[in-house]
Amino acid sequence: xxxxxxxxxxxxxxxxxxxxxxxxxxxxxxxxxxxxxxxxxxxxxxxxxxxxxxxxxxxxxxxxxxxxxxxxxxxxxxxxxxxxxxxxxxxxxxxxxxxxxxxxxxxxxxxxxxxxxxxxxxxxxxxxxxxxxx
Amino acid sequence: xxxxxxxxxxxxxxxxxxxxxxxxxxxxxxxxxxxxxxxxxxxxxxxxxxxxxxxxxxxxxxxxxxxxxxxxxxxxxxxxxxxxxxxxxxxxxxxxxxxxxxxxxxxxxxxxxxxxxxxxxxxxxxxxxxxxxxxxxxxxxxxxxxxxxxxxxxxxxxxxxxxxxxxxxxxxxxxxxxxxxxxxxxxxxxxxx
Numbered sequence: 642x643x644x645x646x647x648x649x650x651x652x653x654x655x656x657x658x659x660x661x662x663x664x665x666x667x668x669x670x671x672x673x674x675x676x677x678x679x680x681x682x683x684x685x686x687x688x689x690x691x692x693x694x695x696x697x698x699x700x701x702x703x704x705x706x707x708x709x710x711x712x713x714x715x716x717x718x719x720x721x722x723x724x725x726x727x728x729x730x731x732x733x734x735x736x737x738x739x740x741x742x743x744x745x746x747x748x749x750x751x752x753x754x755x756x757x758x759x760x761x762x763x764x765x766x767x768x769x770x771x772x773x774x775x
Numbered sequence: 776x777x778x779x780x781x782x783x784x785x786x787x788x789x790x791x792x793x794x795x796x797x798x799x800x801x802x803x804x805x806x807x808x809x810x811x812x813x814x815x816x817x818x819x820x821x822x823x824x825x826x827x828x829x830x831x832x833x834x835x836x837x838x839x840x841x842x843x844x845x846x847x848x849x850x851x852x853x854x855x856x857x858x859x860x861x862x863x864x865x866x867x868x869x870x871x872x873x874x875x876x877x878x879x880x881x882x883x884x885x886x887x888x889x890x891x892x893x894x895x896x897x898x899x900x901x902x903x904x905x906x907x908x909x910x911x912x913x914x915x916x917x918x919x920x921x922x923x924x925x926x927x928x929x930x931x932x933x934x935x936x937x938x939x940x941x942x943x944x945x946x947x948x949x950x951x952x953x954x955x956x957x958x959x960x961x962x963x964x965x966x967x968x
Binding site: 644646647649652653655656659660663666667669670671672673674675678679682683685686689690693694696697698707710711713714715717718721722725726729730 | 839964
């Protein structure tokens with residue numbers, strides 16, 4: 642096999658770009674952008690990962706099949722994140738009459754009701770009174 | 776190899792999904808937890824790991840062009856950088872151990888969010904621990920490849936093992952590219968103002 646041979650300068654340039662992006666993302670971590678911090682950091686990480694995949698892993702010069710398989714990984718990752726978050730993030734957006742917004746997010750199941758013992762439990766007023774007598 | 780990497784993406788994807796959900800639920804704990812991580816050590820390790828990806832790419836290139844001695848040299852440099860990463864990681868873990876920040880019965884943390892910070896640190900150890908395990912595996916693979924390169928097993932016609940171990944090494948690098956901002960960076964700023 643003899644794949645595409647990239648010039649060394651390409652690798653050094655990509656490495657330089659990755660270093661610059663790292664410096665940017667670390668700098669931004671010390672600036673409060675409110676809700677924007679997360680998408681900005683994630684966007685830079687995706688950009689860095691794309692550079693590594695395209696040039697270090699040679700996907701840019703690979704066959705269509707390799708590209709497809711590589712894309713499959715991120716497609717299913719997107720399905721996993723997308724479907725799960727679209728469920729959890731949208732809970733509580735709409736509350737049906739008589740319903741509760743917290744119903745699905747945290748279900749608390751209490752301890753089971755104490756089983757009434759027939760003898761010596763006179764203080765329990767929940768003891769079944771309709772036990773059939775023999 | 777690519778199919779294997781796809782399964783690896785989903786393997787880490789599950790843990791990242793857990794990270795995202797708990798982050799949505801406990802943003803305050805995430806903010807406090809990420810302040811506990813040393814951004815200098817994490818940043819240093821990021822540079823080291825991306826550097827090792829560069830040397831790995833150059834090793835593959837040397838194998839492609841038939842420069843056998845250069846291949847061995849670049850592979851050894853890659854292993855050295857990988858080892859540096861693991862040593863730094865060891866000291867990060869050691870600090871957590873000394874501070875009793877390892878989740879479990881001996882976990883100690885001051886503050887109202889302590890219970891949820893424990894969840895953050897559990898995910899931190901789960902994600903970085905699995906990543907470090909991949910690094911150890913990659914290191915062992917590279918040791919074998921380096922030995923084979925030293926024995927002149929590869930040529931421009933056949934260098935598949937070098938290329939495949941390179942793919943694996945770059946994948947581990949990509950995982951860290953996501954872990955570093957997610958664990959060390961994103962929620963830090965919200966504590967500043």
